[in-house]
Amino acid sequence: MKRDPIRLMEVCGTHTMAIAQAGIKKVLPVGITLLSGPGCPVCVTAARDIDRALAIGRQRDVIMTTFGDMMRVPGSGGTFQDLKKEGYDIRVVYSCLDALEIARRHPRKEVVFMGVGFETTSPTIAATVRRARKEGVRNFSVLSCFKLIFPALEALLVSDAARIDGFICPGHVSVITGSRPYESIVRRFGKPCVITGFEPSDILKGIGTLIRAHCARRPRVVIEYKRAVRPEGNRRARALLDTVFEATTAEWRGLGVLKKSGLAFRRAFRDFDAVRRWPVRVPASRMPAGCLCGQVLCGVKTPTDCRLFGKKCTPEHPVGPCMVSSEGTCAAFYRYGR
C-alpha cells in the first residue's frame, strides 16, 4: 500500500543534535522526513541584533558578556571574537549570573549581557535582573534577544513552505510552558504535537506517536516526556518572566519580523535594558552571500542544499550561525551526518 510522505519537524536544536548523533534518520522508513526547526537560539538571532551587540561592545568602558556559542557568529561586520582580538573586553559566561558578578567586581565598568534563548533560558535572566535591582547594581544591563517559540511555529504553519505534518516539540521549553500552548496549534492548524525527551528511545517513541496521530487524522498534543513536563508547566518561572519582560515584536533570522515573538523589558525594569542605555547606530545588516541558514532553520532547505556547506562554511570557518552553534543544523550535519 502506498502512503503519502510524512514530514515531521523537530523544533529544538538539542533534538537536532541528538537525532544526528544517534543516526535516527537512517532507521526511519522511506517516506518519513525529519526537518530541523527554528529552535536553535543562536541561529534565529537576526543579523541586526548581532550588529547592535557588536556596536555596544565597541563602546568605551563596556564589558560585553555572552554565551560561548555567540562568540563566533558573524554579524555584518565581524564577530565578537574579532572584537576581542581588536582588544575590546568581550567575555564568555555560562550564565547571566556570572555577568552580574562581573558587574559587581568592576563597578567602574558597564557590563552588558547579550542574551539569546527561548522560554528555558529567559526565566533565569529575569531572576538575575530582579536580583540586580534588589542589590542596586547599576552598571549592568541586558540586550534582550530572547524569543518565544510559539509565534515561530505558527508562522511556519501559516506560510506552509516546509509542508509540516507534525511537531516534535522542544522538551526543555515545554518544562516551562507546559503543553497547553500547543493546543492552539492543534486547533488552528490540525497538526499533531508530541513533547518528548532527548534519548534516542524518547525521540523514536515521539516519532511513532506523531505518525499514528497523523495517519489516524486525529491531531492532538501528547506528552511523552512525563518525567519532566506537566501540562501546566512551571507557573513560577512564567510568573517571574512576566514580572520583568513582556512580549514584543521581534526579528528572526529566516522568519522575518513576528508579532509578540520576543521579550522586551517592562517599564519597571527598563533601566536594565541595554537598548535604552546604549542608543547606538546600527547600519543596515547584510547577510553573508550564498548562506542558506534562514531557509535551513525553517525546514525549507537542508544544509547540503547550501553551496557553502562543508566548503567555504565549516566549523573552523563558519559563514552562517547554523554552523557555529553547538545546536545548529549545519553543525549537526557536518559532525554526525557523514
Added chain:
Amino acid sequence: MVREGRTRGERITLAHGNGGRLMHALVDRLAAHFTNPILEERADAAEVRVGGARLAFTTDSYVVDPLFFPGGDIGSLAVFGTVNDLAMKGARPLFLSLGLICEEGLPMLLLDRVARSIKKAARRAGVRIVTGDIKVVEKGAAQKLFINTSGIGPITYAGRLGVRAHPGDVLLINGGIAEHGMAIFQARNKMGFLADIKSDCAPLDGAVRRCLARSKRIHFLRDVTRGGLATTLNEIVRVSAVGVEIREKDIPVRPAVKKMCDVLGFDPLYLPSEGRFVCCVDGRDGGSVKAAMGPRARVIGRVVGGHRGEVHLLTRVGVGRLLPMLEQDQLPRIC
C-alpha cells in the same frame, strides 16, 4: 616543507591546543622542521637508544585551570600525565624533571600545596624528581602556575609498542570516559552540586605492566587525553592505516557523567580523561588483557582492515556513522 606564505595572517586559536584536528595539523607543521625517524612515529613517548639501552623519553606541559579540582590538581596531573606517556611505550617510568612557571603574586602556600601533591603522586607512581627549574613571570604573563615535566625510563617490553594496530585486534578501555573533562568543567564553573564527579587522574604504568605480562600480542596502547576517546581512536587509525569500529552501547560512561553531558549538551566521546587508556590486542588475548586492565575495563570495538583512516561508530539505534576528530571545543548549550 612548511609553506609559510599560504598561512600569512593566520593566528593560533584555542582550538589549536584542544587535541583535535587543528592541533594535529599544527604538530605536523612544526614537526616538518625537525623531521627524523623517531619523531615520525608520533608516539606518546619517543623511543631512543643510548648505548645498548632502549629508553622512552617524553615531555608535557600542564596549564590546567583551576589548579585544584575534584580528584586531583595540577601537581598530580603533571606527574601522572608524563608517567602515562612513558607507560604507553611499555616503559618503566623512573625519572622526571620539573619545570615551574609562576605568575608574580602566586601565594607561597599554594606552591607548597602543589609540591606536596607532586611528592605524593611521584611516590605513588614510583618515579623521582631529579632535576628542575623555576621561572617567575610578571603578573598577567601566565595564569598562576604552569608546569612542564619530562620523563624517562627503560623500555622493558620486548616487542615494539605504539607502531600500529592490526586488523583483528579488539579495542579495550580501562574505565568510564569523560570524567576528567567533566570534573574540570564543574570546578571551573563552581558547579558545587555535582560532587560525585571526580577526575580520573591516575598513573597507568601498573595496569600497563600487568597487561604486557599477560600477552605478547598487544599492538598499540594510547592514553585518552585532550580531544577525548573519539580523538584517540582517530589517532590510532591515522598512524596504523587501519579502520576502527566501535559500539556506542559498549562505551563506559558513568551515569553522573552521562547526566551532566545531557544537561550541558556535551558529547562524552570528546571530553578528556587523565587515567584511561585504549589497548589494541589480538582478539585471542582480549579476555585475559581485559582482566589485567582492571574491573571497569570494557571491550568497545575492533580494528578492521577496511575503511582505513576512519572510525565508525555503531549508535544505540543501530546506525553506523563516522566518528571524526574534535573540531572546535564543545560549549554548553544555551537552552
